Amino acid sequence: MSGVIHDIFVIGGGINGCGIARDAVGRGYSVYLAEMNDLASGTSSGSTKLIHGGLRYLEFYEFRLVREALMEREVLWQMAPHIIWPMRFVLPYAKGIRPAWMIRLGLFLYDHIGGRKLLPATRTLDMRTDAAGKPLKPLFTKAFEYSDGWVNDARLVVLNARDAADRGATIRTRAKVTSARRDGGLWRITVEDTRSGAIEEVHAKLLVNAAGPWVDKVLAGSVGQNDVHNVRLVQGSHIVVRKKFSDPRAYFFQNRDGRIIFSIPYEEDFTLIGTTDQDYQGDLAKVAITDKEIDYLCAAASEYFAEPVRRDDIVWTYSAVRPLYDDGASKAQEATRDYVLKAEGGHGEPPLINAFGGKITTYRRLAESMLEKVEHFLGKKGKPWTAAAPLPGGDFPATGFDAQVSALRRDYPFLDARLARRLTRLYGTRASALLGDALSIADLGQNFGADLTEAEVRYLIANEWAVTAEDVLWRRTKRGLHLDAAQKAALEAWMRAEVPAAA
Numbered sequence: 164m165s166g167v168i169h170d171i172f173v174i175g176g177g178i179n180g181c182g183i184a185r186d187a188v189g190r191g192y193s194v195y196l197a198e199m200n201d202l203a204s205g206t207s208s209g210s211t212k213l214i215h216g217g218l219r220y221l222e223f224y225e226f227r228l229v230r231e232a233l234m235e236r237e238v239l240w241q242m243a244p245h246i247i248w249p250m251r252f253v254l255p256y257a258k259g260i261r262p263a264w265m266i267r268l269g270l271f272l273y274d275h276i277g278g279r280k281l282l283p284a285t286r287t288l289d290m291r292t293d294a295a296g297k298p299l300k301p302l303f304t305k306a307f308e309y310s311d312g313w314v315n316d317a318r319l320v321v322l323n324a325r326d327a328a329d330r331g332a333t334i335r336t337r338a339k340v341t342s343a344r345r346d347g348g349l350w351r352i353t354v355e356d357t358r359s360g361a362i363e364e365v366h367a368k369l370l371v372n373a374a375g376p377w378v379d380k381v382l383a384g385s386v387g388q389n390d391v392h393n394v395r396l397v398q399g400s401h402i403v404v405r406k407k408f409s410d411p412r413a414y415f416f417q418n419r420d421g422r423i424i425f426s427i428p429y430e431e432d433f434t435l436i437g438t439t440d441q442d443y444q445g446d447l448a449k450v451a452i453t454d455k456e457i458d459y460l461c462a463a464a465s466e467y468f469a470e471p472v473r474r475d476d477i478v479w480t481y482s483a484v485r486p487l488y489d490d491g492a493s494k495a496q497e498a499t500r501d502y503v504l505k506a507e508g509g510h511g512e513p514p515l516i517n518a519f520g521g522k523i524t525t526y527r528r529l530a531e532s533m534l535e536k537v538e539h540f541l542g543k544k545g546k547p548w549t550a551a552a553p554l555p556g557g558d559f560p561a562t563g564f565d566a567q568v569s570a571l572r573r574d575y576p577f578l579d580a581r582l583a584r585r586l587t588r589l590y591g592t593r594a595s596a597l598l599g600d601a602l603s604i605a606d607l608g609q610n611f612g613a614d615l616t617e618a619e620v621r622y623l624i625a626n627e628w629a630v631t632a633e634d635v636l637w638r639r640t641k642r643g644l645h646l647d648a649a650q651k652a653a654l655e656a657w658m659r660a661e662v663p664a665a666a
């Protein structure tokens with residue numbers, strides 16, 4: 164126990180916890196965040212990776228959410244133009260599902276309620292002549308094309324954590340909250356280092372529960388509450404196949420069951436297909452795609468692509484659980500995607516604020532709403548500030564990505580175009596911190612495969628809390644798609660030696 168009393172203790176290093184920590188520390192509160200595994204190891208690395216208004220939510224009259232999310236698209240793009248960028252979506256018109264007028268009305272609202280400035284508006288496509296029609300079955304002759312955004316979800320989390328730490332927050336990973344109790348007007352929180360087993364007691368004035376799908380578990384287990392049921396757990400899975408099409412646009416496919424799936428250009432060489440929606444009751448540490456979901460995704464995509472999607476095409480899958488606020492909706496796909504914040508305590512009792520639900524897209528607004536509640540208990544400090552503050556590496560113009568790649572190649576002429584692009588996509592202006600004074604590729608040290616060098620891995624260990632090969636291969640980068648099993652094992656052994664668990 165250090166004797167320090169923090170203003171705010173945040174449980175959970177997903178997008179919501181890290182976004183809240185960043186906003187709070189930037190306003191002048193002292194912040195301690197504990198994540199039991201790796202940053203973004205929960206739902207926040209398992210999303211479809213869209214910064215989107217959510218066209219589909221209009222059908223469920225979620226106008227507040229859709230408007231807020233639409234407005235966030237350009238705000239987030241400006242904050243982090245390395246990891247967030249605009250994407251055009253092609254929605255083929257399919258007879259017998261939704262009438263064309265309904266889609267047109269939805270897209271009209273989409274174009275007009277969300278403060279769009281830089282993103283282009285919707286247009287109609289003749290799929291018989293447009294390149295987007297090429298990989299699809301010829302029966303889709305008409306489509307609508309609209310704007311949304313793409314995000315590297317796991318990196319968005321890490322960059323929020325990095326910025327929070329740069330501003331003075333304590334960010335602990337592999338740090339599990341095992342109990343949180345009120346005592347003497349403060350929270351006394353027990354944190355276990357899951358690698359070394361060391362126990363720490365931390366004191367804070369206010370506790371934020373941003374544990375995502377574990378939010379109820381934290382309340383029932385660590386906080387000791389009875390009869391907890393706030394979230395509905397809904398599993399969503401994705402498959403990754405070798406590139407199905409070369410067009411930079413993504414597809415929005417409607418299914419006969421009323422659901423939709425996306426097919427998105429992914430990591431240069433692949434296509435990402437997802438997602439599913441099914442209630443989940445299993446172990447949260449073992450979420451994995453089911454055979455039924457694989458069949459569903461292959462069949463749904465094959466309704467549209469001329470060349471069917473087969474099981475054998477799949478190179479990777481991932482699955483996550485949405486912690487949706489339980490509003491009693493009957494179907495998983497109908498449960499609200501909006502967030503709900505609930506505060507308890509005050510009047511002498513240290514407060515607890517729980518975050519339920521939410522989207523990656525609205526994380527910054529969720530954090531601002533959380534800070535309004537925090538101010539109520541702890542008194543006001545700074546003003547909202549995150550809308551105009553770039554995330555680490557994102558301090559270049561939103562439309563300046565290509566110029567940034569060229570600048571990096573000018574400074575480091577030994578980088579080929581593909582590597583310079585990859586490093587700029589991941590690290591933005593901070594790529595030069597990773598490359599240091601290297602004059603050749605050899606200066607970047609060991610190559611673990613697919614251009615993943617020792618310099619990059621050392622940067623991730625020193626600056627981004629990477630501890631295991633999995634952190635590096637599947638969350639800080641997606642090099643896992645390119646390394647073979649022996650290369651992965653070699654990286655794992657190297658990291659075990661480099662990052663031993665503290666005694």
Ligand SMILES: Cc1cc2nc3c(=O)[nH]c(=O)nc-3n(C[C@H](O)[C@H](O)[C@H](O)COP(=O)(O)OP(=O)(O)OC[C@H]3O[C@@H](n4cnc5c(N)ncnc54)[C@H](O)[C@@H]3O)c2cc1C
Binds near residue numbers: 341521
């Ligand atoms: C399939 C799918 C697709 C999605 N697609 C999109 C999309 O395209 N766009 C979009 O905007 N949103 C999307 N979402 C929603 C979005 O991913 C989630 O709303 C968001 O990631 C939730 O973040 P979180 O921080 O609340 O939860 P999490 O990311 O799960 O973070 C909670 C963290 O708390 C930690 N934790 C739990 N218990 C403890 C403890 N006792 N001690 C310490 N740490 C603890 C966990 O390890 C976890 O890392 C999607 C979700 C899913 C499942």
